[in-house]
Amino acid sequence: MLRRDFLTMIAAVTGTAMIGGRAMAYDPTTAGTNAFSAEDTAFLDEVAEVIIPKTDTPGAKDAAVGAFMTVYVSDCYTAQDQQGFRTAMENLKSAATAQGKDFMQMSADERTTLLDGIAREARTASAEGAAKAKAEGRAAKNADLHWFTPLHQLVLFGFFTSEVGSNEVLRYEAVPGEYIGDLAYNGEPAWAT
Amino acid sequence: MAENMHYDAIVVGSGISGGWAAKELTEKGLKVLMLERGRNIEHVTDYVNADNETWNYPHRGVATQEMVDNYPVLKRDYALNEQTFGMWANEKDSPYIEKKRFDWFRGYHVGGRSLMWGRQSYRLSDLDFEANAKDGIATDWPIRYADIAPWYDHAEKFAGISGSVEGLDHLPDGQFLPPIPLNIVEKDVAARLRKSFGGKRYLINSRVANITEPKPEQNRVNCQYRNKCWLGCPYGGYFSTQSATLPVAMATGNLTLRPFSIVSRVIYDKDTKRAKGVEVIDAETNQTYEYTAKVVFLNASSFNSTWVLMNSATDVWEGGLGSSSGELGHNVMDHHFRVGAEGRVEGFDDKYYFGRRPAGFYIPRFRNLDGEQRDYTRGFGYQGSASRQGWKREIAELNVGKDLKDALSKPGDWTIGMTAFGEMLPSHDNHIALDRSTTDKWGLPVLAISVELGENERKMRVDMKQDAIDMLEAAGIKDVKGTERDYGVGMGIHEMGTARMGRDPKSSVLNGNNQVWDAPNVYVTDGACMTSSSCVNPSLTYMALTARAAAHAVDSLKKGEL
Structure with missing residues (x-):
């Protein structure tokens, strides 16, 4: 279609879509090349499930947190941070091996005990790293964090922003239609956003 | 053709x-x-x-x-x-x-x-239109509020601005649709603020171009x-x-x-x-x-x-x-901002809200009014909101497992925060x-x-942080801390x-x-x-x-x- 015809169409018809797909607003984004294997995904799923287990509500595996983490790390992490994430995965495996077991062969209780210990240590170390960065005038994002902390945070992010996490563990209302700023609270789940 | x-x-x-x-x-x-x-x-x-x-x-x-x-x-x-x-x-x-x-x-x-x-969406007032002339800065506006007031009416009626009528000379009221509501914590803070600072600082509904009635x-x-x-x-x-x-x-x-x-x-x-x-x-x-x-x-x-x-x-x-x-x-x-304060609110754990507002509260300018002269000229207003924390918060002593999941699935403390938007002088x-x-x-x-940014803005930013801290503390907010995030002009x-x-x-x-x-x-x-x-x-x-x-x-x- 010639531009002038196109212009005439715009002037004459309102509220209709433009011809041609290339003019689409809000460019859709897609996942890039995934840097992880199916085994990695399965391992991450199991790690995530320890952090957010299935209870009377869905857990991390139900939310496919492992798969999300591989996409996120592949596309949103710098090369250096990706390496750190790989190291964290290896460190977790090594921590299990040090107890004489393959992480994937451990029972749920054994995994929980292992990760709880690491997470406890990580919390202290990362808090110290953050305090040090602050004292030295560095930005929080440049603080030295324990290797487990970014992985731990990504599990929580992946779970609570997932469809099941948002709707079946938290609550989500797509079109609230109103705002009520004074509502009695009786222990219901939190709003997802 | x-x-x-x-x-x-x-x-x-x-x-x-x-x-x-x-x-x-x-x-x-x-x-x-x-x-x-x-x-x-x-x-x-x-x-x-x-x-x-x-x-x-x-x-x-x-x-x-x-x-x-x-x-x-x-x-x-x-x-x-x-x-x-x-x-x-x-x-x-x-x-x-x-x-x-x-x-x-x-x-x-x-x-x-x-x-x-x-x-x-806020109106300028004669406080603004007369400012350059009074300060001897840059050049005088060629118009005054009376020249633009009917056009504000015209713009607001068509665009649809929601807001509350407050009767403030320096933040003139307009042709408003009903305001986006404040929540119970914001209303409480508003009431407490009115009792402090000589009744001169107001927390009001944001005035926004979101319509609260159909058009x-x-x-x-x-x-x-x-x-x-x-x-x-x-x-x-x-x-x-x-x-x-x-x-x-x-x-x-x-x-x-x-x-x-x-x-x-x-x-x-x-x-x-x-x-x-x-x-x-x-x-x-x-x-x-x-x-x-x-x-x-x-x-x-x-x-x-x-x-x-x-x-x-x-x-x-x-x-x-x-x-x-x-x-x-x-x-x-530009308007320089990203300075303010935040803190934790006690006493409302039995309260929550429904819906996601497109705006929160506004605190109109209160500095350098009524003859006050700080070590800088002009002023700033605040935008902010109160809400309950969600899953991003830290849970003390819980690291992994069911207890962590249960805790993060519930709303956390109420918090309130605000950031100042400051006037920048023409140079x-x-x-x-x-x-x-x-x-x-x-x-x-x-x-x-x-x-x-110039010296006037840098001096103003000191107040932008400290006044936020002082107001939240006066309103009974706990663990108040000043906030200052990276700001580049243009942001x-x-x-x-x-x-x-x-x-x-x-x-x-x-x-x-x-x-x-x-x-x-x-x-x-x-x-x-x-x-x-x-x-x-x-x-x-x-x-x-x-x-x-x-x-x-x-x-x-x-x-x-x-």
Whole structure:
């Protein structure tokens, strides 16, 4: 279609879509090349499930947190941070091996005990790293964090922003239609956003 | 059918002020050509993410590393994300030079930043219009509140501004729809604040261009409290070019919209001392066209409207049309912000809320009023909100497992936070200039930007933080701490001042009707025209000034004065 015809169409018809797909607003984004294997995904799923287990509500595996983490790390992490994430995965495996077991062969209780210990240590170390960065005038994002902390945070992010996490563990209302700023609270789940 | 090359009026740009110019001029019967440098975006149809949920985005809304690499400026703030990707100017195609750091966030498409704006809408008052004259700073505004007040009425009634009537002289009330509600914690803090500080500090409902009642005549449904405004609203819940001004302009049958049209210059006629039209480069084909008109409105956003002037009539004035004042491109202003305070609220654990508001509360300026003189001039207001913490909070002593999951599944403490928006003084040193040694994708010279905060702003920022702390503490908030996050000038996305209005062609680019002194049939009614910045969000003022200027233009055309 010639531009002038196109212009005439715009002037004459309102509220209709433009011809041609290339003019689409809000460019859709897609996942890039995934840097992880199916085994990695399965391992991450199991790690995530320890952090957010299935209870009377869905857990991390139900939310496919492992798969999300591989996409996120592949596309949103710098090369250096990706390496750190790989190291964290290896460190977790090594921590299990040090107890004489393959992480994937451990029972749920054994995994929980292992990760709880690491997470406890990580919390202290990362808090110290953050305090040090602050004292030295560095930005929080440049603080030295324990290797487990970014992985731990990504599990929580992946779970609570997932469809099941948002709707079946938290609550989500797509079109609230109103705002009520004074509502009695009786222990219901939190709003997802 | 040959394309029409002559119009009564040409509007350059399609954002908030351009949309208003097109609406007002077409409604008054002028045949108008609206030129937009970027692509078209159709209302609703093209808001492809409007109903998308977080979990549907491959990266849950977060920018990928590739996006970060391609948008070195945009990445400095929230604007770079997966939801609005593609709605900000391509930084490789359209570079600029930062002589000093300047965060320039641009929307190059039909609707411009009206699709992504913050929607806070406040009136300036005579406190603002008289400020430069009283302080002996820069130059006096050529208008006073009485000149613009009826146009604020006009703009608010059409755009739909929700807000509360407060009776404050320095933050005049307007034609409001019912306000977006405050929640119970915000109301409590408001009541406590009234009892402190001599009753002179008020926490009020934000005034925003989100409609709380339907506007059937505009096919707009009231705000649905989804808080997804920046994705385009399928309900027309907030004011944008697409939801409000463009459909009205189109319905007159007098508007032609031409996307992919980069205006390279105003064509200036030395003999008549008038603009004849504009030169356009087709962004897709690189072909050049000339369109003629009796009147030209520049609404390309502050810096780009100024860029067009700088690149026009250079055979008469080396610095471009409007440069005879020596002020074209100077006096860049933004609102400096990202300083405030936050804290924890006790006593409301049995309370929660429903819905996601597009706005929270506002605390109008209280400094340097009623004779007070701080060690700086002008002032600031605060925007903020109270809410309960969600899953992102830290749970003491819980690291993994069921107990952690259960704890994070429940709302946490109530918290309240606010950030100040401060007035920035106009300074001749803060300027933009054409750099002809660097060109964009279309071979056009780019802007070199040299702007920094001054002593007045730095002193003001001390109060911006400490006053926030003091107010929250006075309101009984616990664990109050001051906040200060990285701010680069421009991050307020309120660029202003580069073709200021004034009373004298020797010290201003525009007169009191927004006409370029050196070419009275050229009007500039976007942020470039601002003589001072006030501390309130500026877009409503652009709407009012544009409508006022459009009426002046049509009147003058009838009288044969243009």
